[in-house]
Amino acid sequence: MLTGPGWSPDARVVRDGPLTWAQHEWVQWIPTDTDTSYEDNICAAVPGRDLPTGQVVTAVRDVLARHEGLRSLVRRAGREDSRQYVCPVDDRLDEVVQVMEDEASFRRRFDTPWRRTCFRIGEQWPVKAVLDTTGGRVRRIDLVVDHVAIDPWGMRVLCDDLNHALRARAAGREPFGSGGPGRPGGLAVEQPIDAALAEASPAGLAYQRRALGYWERRLGEIGKALDGHVPFAPSRASLGQPGESQPGGKSGASGVSVQGEFRSCWLASRRAGRAAGAIARATGVSPSAAFLLAFGAGVCAVERSSRAGIFAISANRFSAGAGRSVRKATMTMPMLLPAVSNVSAVSAESPGTAYRRALADCAAQQLSGHRFANADPYATERMCEEILGDLYKTGVAYPRFSYMDEGVADDLNTLWPAGDDGFPGDEDDRVVTFSPPRPLGARYMMTVLHRPAGAVFSLQWSDATGWGETAEDMLLYIEDLMVWAASECAGDPPALGVTGPAT
Template sequence: MTGPGWSPDARTVRDGPLTWAQHEWVQWIPTDTDTSYEDNICAALPGRNLPVGQVAAAVRDVLARHEGLRSLVRRAGREDSLQYVCPVDDRLDDVIRVMEDEASFRRRFDTPWRRTCFRIGEQWPVKVVLDAAGGRVRRIDLVVDHVAIDPWGMRVLCDDLKYALRARAAGREPFGSGPAPEQPIDVALCEISPAGRAYQRRALGYWERRLGEIGKALDNHVPFAPSRALLGRPGDALPGASQPGGSRPGASDQASRPGGPGQGEFRSCWLTSRRAGSAASAIARATGVSPSAAFLLAFGTAVCAVERSSRAGIFAISANRFSAGAERSVRKATMTMPVLLPAVSTGSPGAAYRRALADCAAQQLSGHRFANADPYATERMCEEILGGLYKTGVAYPRFSYMDEGVADDLNTLWPPGDDGFPGDEDDRAVTFSPPRPLGARYMMTVLHRPAGAVFSLQWSDATGWGETAEDMLLYVEDLMVWAASECAGSPPALGGAGPAT
């Protein structure tokens, strides 16, 4: 950990404040702990059988291009946190590790360096491991602490490293011309400039209005414990759900699943689905609305069903990159934006769905403009405006969507297979992951390709969502398939037996 009196034990070339996106991370996440590896972002690239020296030179090129990968972070609250950029050659030996002829390294998904717990005040937040044989590199493993990167940034890092590898193989220097990427310190200085402060006033005004709308819409809502419905009470059913006590064939009690009670605080489960992926693409073609909006609306409807509410407040994650320099930047830029979503209505469901989808997309569009808001101020607003709804399942869930353009290089996230997805007969198999010491209280993450989608749900033991998590994921899939059918028939039910047809 670091504090106000701390200074880096390293040479530095410049220093400056943290960006709001970095603050949003270090404000909540204990990055200097033995569990911080839980949120590392990882990718693997082919080594192209290049000599180790050429690959190491390409890695140096990328580190020289992106200051955030060679910076140390002093964590000291909103006013005093700083980042220090180090000379590129000072710590290359700490960053690059060569694993020569080690058979255990050839395992693609479970490797020890992916569980590196970066001490961001003492270490650069990146590790590059080279799988080599006979002095030539077979694969390059990238591991980066989330304080320094997000999934979009990982795509940029992978693209830049591929470019540098080609250049070094051709005997030339990469990145000799063209616009430079944004650097975190420059972004942070812009955010606290007069123009940045003017933007912040507009952004915080937007957040205040949107949170007010969420609070007003949910004013009469009583935070709901899902177990009351799932355990069953006579005549007490969830809106749009099957009767309490009923369950799909094969459903089981949470205690019998991996990650049952008593094994950890944060849990997750995930589902791979060809149907949901193709449905999202079909909805986008038919409506002109992005697949992310369709998944977001389906998640919001599932939250409404579980929480017994006609509305839900969701915090959708924005890529938060609006300039050419930002798009070329390797840094954490993602921020959240508040969205108020309705459950899909049982009366005129097709028309209601189309209206809700258009409104969801409009909220995403307007919210993207003001996602980069001071996280200390927005969190204080959430607590003050939402009151008793603060940090509850009906007004606090997070939602993240990534298409293959962003997430494709994060290939350990995709399931194995020719196209990354199982056959139709294997769909609807929800997998529960082992418990984690860190995680989200309520969150859905969607990875989407034309061939299918992978979506996961995270929750903490305190929320009770684990009792209905499997049904929520399957409900999201069913809603996507139903919407892609042009809303034929009645909307699907939470806990239903299968996708709508």
């Protein structure tokens, strides 16, 4: 809920300041402080190293002292008046740390109630650390953080810092050197308030002018390319709950809920993960660009369009201090991607040449877009609505794309198969799994978790979009496209709804 202009935190405050653009992007849209806000928590588990409970609590305190955003309260009051308040680290440490002694049910890796914490960010710090202990020694630490304070990159930083603090405390040392909180050995950690103040500085405002100019040009290109396109209108006759997932791909149902909620499905693919590595080695282009181009092609196929506007998520960390920060920093950047299946027909090139050209352009857009992802979300959203017009919030011009390699989305992620052998080995083993409906979610989004042994990619949509009717075919098509590209584009590109690459 939003708070009034006279609101002040019911807590002692060390310092306060404005929100960053990345924080604004989150609180502008996401109904935090609700009974469903837990769905966007970011979670991880860290080994407790069998250390005494007291040492682990001290290590957690070290990390909270280092990262101000984890001990801050957030006032949500719109663009001008939203503010964050940093509290003394010892004031609420006992609320953050919860010790569970000899709880056998807590041994389960992911199914814990702590992950479903709904943080009230105006009243609570946005973090919880639950210690699984036996005989006064900690087996595991479950970390749960509200997305307003962290992103997947930040969770990796948090886990690394906590592991460092645990080792230091076990050896009887201070973990982060003599530079004080946030300055281990003289290396500064960027704090959210400092980032927000930099955004409002003369240099930050000059950057914003360039960023908004970039967004206006790119959105104009998307609007021009899609001018006259009629958004995909889903059939409502087949609405219903998805059936059981079947090997080979077909679930036997549309994957659309009649409850008017958000849905998702996911596919674990050894072939796509290895294909991404092969494409990267052959072209020198990152695996993320290959997955992004495949997703854009999938959107084009579903939306029956030659082009699609995609908003790719950027890590948005361009300094050493930002790289060591836990804070939420991810932002989106607009891109215009082609339907790979007909690029060669339009350009009279071979399919392989056309694909490689499209991939290079996708990578170039990523590179230029990363530079200007940190733009005022209120201004960019207004641009989207004004420039895209009837295409605003449609599947052809509004989907989100997120890519994480194993350095960020490690084996603690709930969707990773148990070990590399858990990835299906061939086409006949493919299973698209539909998840239960959720009250919150993305209107259109694909997330890729990638490691060399395989990849997991998931699709999210709202029932109103109609993507559920083609979600399964879309994931299989994206996998087939990756495999086709890795084969040096042998034969014709795959087609939506056709199992395996077309021949």
